[in-house]
Amino acid sequence: MTQIIAALSDVSDRYEVLFVDLWGCVHDGVRAFPAAVAALQRYRANGGTVVLVTNSPKPRLGVATQMRGFGVPDDAYDTIATSGDSARAAMFEGVVGEKVWFMGEWERDHEFFEPIHVIHDPVAITRVPLDEAKGIVCCGPFDPMADPAVNRPEFLLAKQKGLKLLCANPDIVVDRGETREWCAGALARLYSEMGGESLYFGKPHPPIYDLARRRLAEMGRDAGNAAILAIGDGIHTDIAGAMGEDIDSLFITGGLSARETATSEQPEPAALTRFLATEQSNPTYAIGQLR
Missing domain, CATH: 3.40.50.1000 (HAD superfamily/HAD-like)
Structure with missing residues (x-):
C-alpha cells in the first residue's frame, strides 16, 4: 500500500x-x-x-x-x-530512415538534429516533406493547444506509406504554469490508434x-x-x-x-x-x- x-x-x-x-x-x-x-x-x-x-x-x-x-x-x-537523447541516438542509427518528416517547433527543437557523440557512424538525416519521407520524427505538436486530431489527414497518408513515427517525448500533456499543453506522446498515441507504428524512448x-x-x-x-x-x-x-x-x-x-x-x-x-x-x-x- x-x-x-x-x-x-x-x-x-x-x-x-x-x-x-x-x-x-x-x-x-x-x-x-x-x-x-x-x-x-x-x-x-x-x-x-x-x-x-x-x-x-x-x-x-x-x-x-x-x-x-x-x-x-x-x-x-x-x-x-x-x-530526446535516447531518441536521437535511435534516429542517427536509422530506425526511421534517412529522410524524415519533422513534427514540432523548429525554433525550440532544432537541437534534436545536432550530432550525438555516442553514435560512431551516424546516418545522414534530411528533413523532407511528408510525401517524400521514409519516417517521422515527432518532438511535439505544431500547435500545443490544438487537438491532436487535426493531424489525422497527415497520419492517414503516413500510415498508408508505412512510415514509423519516432516519439521523442511520450508525455501526453504537460502543465506550463497554469496552461495545459499537448505533447508528442498524444500524437504518437493517435498514430498508433490509427494503425501506424510509434517508437518510444522516454518514460515509461x-x-x-x-x-x-x-x-x-x-x-x-x-x-x-x-x-x-x-x-x-x-x-x-x-x-x-x-x-x-x-x-x-x-x-x-x-x-x-x-x-x-x-x-x-x-x-x-x-x-x-x-x-x-x-x-x-x-x-x-x-x-x-x-x-
Whole structure:
C-alpha cells in the first residue's frame, strides 16, 4: 500500500540514487519550485546522487540551459538523461530512415538534429516533406493547444506509406504554469490508434532507464534497483516506468493528478486510494509536492 510521506527526507536515507522527473516536480515550465530544489540539494549534500530523468525531447545540455532559466541551480543534480537523447541516438542509427518528416517547433527543437557523440557512424538525416519521407520524427505538436486530431489527414497518408513515427517525448500533456499543453506522446498515441507504428524512448519505456544508468556509469557510480528511488508526477510515465524497472517510486500528487487526488498541501488519502485503484498503480510513496 502506498505510504503518504511529509518530506523526501523521511525516506531518502534508504536510497543512494534518485531518478527525478522535472516538469511538475522541480519546475512548472516557467519557474523552479524552491522547496523541491532545496530537497535535492540536501540529498546531494548528504552523499546522494541525483539523475534528472526527463521526457524532454531536448539534448541534456539544452535541458540544463533551460533549467537555469527557470531558476534550477546546477548543484541540485548530478547528471541528466533525456528522452530526446535516447531518441536521437535511435534516429542517427536509422530506425526511421534517412529522410524524415519533422513534427514540432523548429525554433525550440532544432537541437534534436545536432550530432550525438555516442553514435560512431551516424546516418545522414534530411528533413523532407511528408510525401517524400521514409519516417517521422515527432518532438511535439505544431500547435500545443490544438487537438491532436487535426493531424489525422497527415497520419492517414503516413500510415498508408508505412512510415514509423519516432516519439521523442511520450508525455501526453504537460502543465506550463497554469496552461495545459499537448505533447508528442498524444500524437504518437493517435498514430498508433490509427494503425501506424510509434517508437518510444522516454518514460515509461526501458531505453531512457538504460540511458540513466549509463549516465551513472559515466560518473563512476553503480546502483542496484533497491538503491534507486524514482520521483515523478506522471502515473503513466514516471510511476509506470519505475514499476516496470522494479524500482521504488515517490508519486508527486500535486502535479498532473492534483484534482483526482484532491491535493492541496497533501493528497486526500481516500481520493488517492481511489485514483490508484482506478489506474491500477502502486507507487511506494506519495507526497503533495517534492520537498
